[in-house]
Amino acid sequence: MKTFDIIVIGAGRASNLAKNAGKAGKKVAIVEKAAFGGTCPNKGCVPSKLLIGYAHVARAIEESSRHFIDAQINHIDVAKIFEETNKHIESVDPAYRRKFNENVEIFEGVASFVSNYVVEVNGEQLTAPKIVIATGTRPKKPEHERAWTSDDIFPLLGTPPKSITIVGSGFIACELTNFFDAIGIETKMLVRSQKLLSNEDREIGTIFKEEFSKNIDIAFDTSIERVAYVDNMFQMNLVHKDGTTSTHQSEALLYATGRVPNTDTLHLENTDIKTTARGFIERDGYFETAVKGVYVVGDASGENMLQHAAAAEVNHVQKVLLNGKAQKHTFKYMPHAVFTDPEIASVGLTEQQAEELGLEYVTSSSGWLASAKAQSLRLKYPRTKFLIDPKSYKILGCHMVGPESSSMMHQVLAIMHLDNDVRHLKEMLYIHPALNEALLPAAVKAIGKVRASLQK
Ligand SMILES: Cc1cc2nc3c(=O)[nH]c(=O)nc-3n(C[C@H](O)[C@H](O)[C@H](O)COP(=O)(O)OP(=O)(O)OC[C@H]3O[C@@H](n4cnc5c(N)ncnc54)[C@H](O)[C@@H]3O)c2cc1C
Numbered sequence: 001m002k003t004f005d006i007i008v009i010g011a012g013r014a015s016n017l018a019k020n021a022g023k024a025g026k027k028v029a030i031v032e033k034a035a036f037g038g039t040c041p042n043k044g045c046v047p048s049k050l051l052i053g054y055a056h057v058a059r060a061i062e063e064s065s066r067h068f069i070d071a072q073i074n075h076i077d078v079a080k081i082f083e084e085t086n087k088h089i090e091s092v093d094p095a096y097r098r099k100f101n102e103n104v105e106i107f108e109g110v111a112s113f114v115s116n117y118v119v120e121v122n123g124e125q126l127t128a129p130k131i132v133i134a135t136g137t138r139p140k141k142p143e144h145e146r147a148w149t150s151d152d153i154f155p156l157l158g159t160p161p162k163s164i165t166i167v168g169s170g171f172i173a174c175e176l177t178n179f180f181d182a183i184g185i186e187t188k189m190l191v192r193s194q195k196l197l198s199n200e201d202r203e204i205g206t207i208f209k210e211e212f213s214k215n216i217d218i219a220f221d222t223s224i225e226r227v228a229y230v231d232n233m234f235q236m237n238l239v240h241k242d243g244t245t246s247t248h249q250s251e252a253l254l255y256a257t258g259r260v261p262n263t264d265t266l267h268l269e270n271t272d273i274k275t276t277a278r279g280f281i282e283r284d285g286y287f288e289t290a291v292k293g294v295y296v297v298g299d300a301s302g303e304n305m306l307q308h309a310a311a312a313e314v315n316h317v318q319k320v321l322l323n324g325k326a327q328k329h330t331f332k333y334m335p336h337a338v339f340t341d342p343e344i345a346s347v348g349l350t351e352q353q354a355e356e357l358g359l360e361y362v363t364s365s366s367g368w369l370a371s372a373k374a375q376s377l378r379l380k381y382p383r384t385k386f387l388i389d390p391k392s393y394k395i396l397g398c399h400m401v402g403p404e405s406s407s408m409m410h411q412v413l414a415i416m417h418l419d420n421d422v423r424h425l426k427e428m429l430y431i432h433p434a435l436n437e438a439l440l441p442a443a444v445k446a447i448g449k450v451r452a453s454l455q456k
Contacts, residue, residue: 001118002124003126004027005026005027006028006128006132007028007030007119008029008031008134009111009119009134009135009266010134010135010136011031011032012299013134013297014310015032015096016099016311017314017321019101020318021318022100022101023101026103026322028104029104030100030106031121031126033111037095039136039137039299040310041089041092041096043150044154047089048176050085051081051176052175052339054182054183055181055183056341058073058183059341062182067378078184082160085156086155089154107121109122112266112267112270113267113268115271117129117131119131130294131294132321133273133295133300134297134310135261136261136299136300137259138259138260138262139258142257146234147234147254147255148254161252162186163185163251164180164187164251165190165234165253166189166190167253167257168257169191169197170197170257171338173189173256173257174197174340175340176254177189182341186250189216189219190219190224191219191220193220196209200346200399201351201385202351203365204344204346204383204401207342207381208401215341224236224237225238232251236248236250260278261279261299261302263275263281264279272290273290274290276302280301282301283296283301285328285329286320286327298310304331306336308335332417335409342382342402344399344401345399345400345408346397346399346400347409348416349387349397350397351363361387361390362449364446366442367383367441371433371438372433373437374402374438382401382438383401384398384399384402384441384442385397386398386446391454394420394421395415395422398412404435408436408438411436412439423447426444
């Protein structure tokens, strides 16, 4: 049996921990069953956002008449877009491997536990007093063996399809649908309910649905009853909520209907590590599992499922393991964005969550058109919404829909992190007329509402 100081299982974000532990002189084993770098750079955030760059330009040309410009797309070289994206993906695994020094031993294969501190890979046993589980998630298996998930399209292989059907309503489904549609592939989205992005604040979600549906062919309240693959086409029988049925066909079929943890591969039944009913690994405020010295970070815990969360968790455990200081970690705020047309950004509580929690709050919601830069976009829908604590001016939540929402949100995030008080958004100077000015009316309105509530 080989003995290490630290074993890292899963070379996604946690490969940084392995790299830094190796640099700090620790003897480290890192086990990975697929590409080093994990989901984000190989099959997730990065390639999907590279695609969105192409979608944005295509949409801008499609919508140029809004600016009295008569332009049209003559040709989109989809094969070249796929090739460029694949070039990035191919570079990831070797770049990650190069980061490790001689103290880090790479094991390629599936790791599974033999006991609390013994892990087996390809029949070889490894042990360490500290083990970091960072095994992430994988897409739910599609209902037809030839159908794709987001994992199957990165790298994008073969000839791009002429038509695609995408099943799902979450952020991955929306981002991929937007891309395929924008680059001219005949795209249809199938959504089981009436909702898209159901976790977003309902006001912002409603605007999103209205705007997103303008570009995309979406069948709401619709599921696939039966699917067959005949003559290189998926032939689908669709069933609608009102009981009617219809048929639909496309060259490609992609399911983006959720993700499941990879913990089934770990044989946790051989350990005292506990999992939730959905198979995610339970942990305490130190990211430690029920077994002392065994930690879980990133998507494998099922808590945040975002790359920036995984990165922060890995950094924290790294500090614990390398500096020996056990400290609890809680995220003050967990922002996220959906990189579609339109773009959404969000942090903190939605109005539905505040209601469910029975919290006191005031809301303020404003369009962006008071800002000249926002006016130049010639879009009426962009909007900012705040939820504020009526007793303290504290921002409980902020939600935006509109171009560059994800960038604009960082201003709100900075205030929330430093000294959470919405009044700072009014006190500060804005570069006139930067897009961020569009935040001001909602902030000013919110301040007025809190003042009124305090005077009652
Ligand atoms: C299409 C898509 C778009 C996304 N876009 C965004 C975005 O815009 N912003 C954002 O914040 N997040 C986004 N995410 C989520 C983000 O990718 C994840 O939150 C992040 O990658 C989680 O990192 P991780 O290290 O926990 O897991 P992963 O990166 O998934 O790494 C886990 C690794 O463990 C390996 N592994 C699993 N089981 C074993 C085993 N038993 N033995 C050995 N190795 C094993 C896997 O092969 C994998 O490489 C997106 C995800 C997808 C799928």
